[in-house]
Amino acid sequence: MSENLAKSLLDIKTKVSLCSICFNLTDKDPCLICSDQNRKVGSICVVEGPGDQLALEESGNYRGRYHILHGALSPLDGVGPERLKIKELLKRIDKEDISEVILATNPTTEGETTASFLYDLLSKQYEHLLITRIARGVPMGGDLKYMDRMTLEHALKNRVSINP
Ligand SMILES: [Zn+2]
Structure with a gap:
């Protein structure tokens, strides 16, 4: 490997880090979405990984902010x-005056476990928080990052409240 190539690979590695607010991959902290003043505040869409965030963002329907968990519960x-990154999510709900949390974890066993865990936790702690889950249409066992734009758009638009 040439020295230049090695050096530029090293640059890439050092430039990409995690946003200190939403924990998405970014070369700038806070990331472009967290620092965008035109995004709707008060709403956080919670996803498992950066690929899911990207897929939802490309579906073009959502103008709020995101929170990347970096995984799903798997006892x-x-x-x-x-x-x-659940502690970090709770901190944001307090600090950013959040009124809606959209649980957009994957429709897999782990994703559903994570969504219901978060629902229990958040509904106990924040009485007035609207908690929604992306609609089915997203097939069970599927993975958001491989879903087409229409399916994602539908799932997000038809999200359902899971408050009792
Ligand atoms: Zn961010």
Whole structure:
């Protein structure tokens, strides 16, 4: 490997980091979405990974902010809440005056487990928070990052309230 190539690979590695607010991959902190003053504040869309955020953003329908958990709960694999960016999400709800949280974890067993865990946690802690879950249409076992734009747009637009 040439020295230049090695150096530029090193640059890429050092430039991409996590946004300190939403934990998306970014080369700028805060990331473009968190620092965009034209985005609707008060709404956070919670996703498992950066690829899911990208897919939802490309569906073009959502103008709020995101929160990237970096995984989903999987008790059998020893992935508990402390391994995800859940504490950080709670801090944001307090700090950013959030009125709606959209649970957009994947429609898999882990994703559903994570969504219901977050629902229990958030509904206990924040009485007036609207908590929604993206609609089905997103097939069970699917993965947001491989879904087409129409399906995602529909799922987000037809999200349902899971408050009792
Ligand atoms: Zn961000």
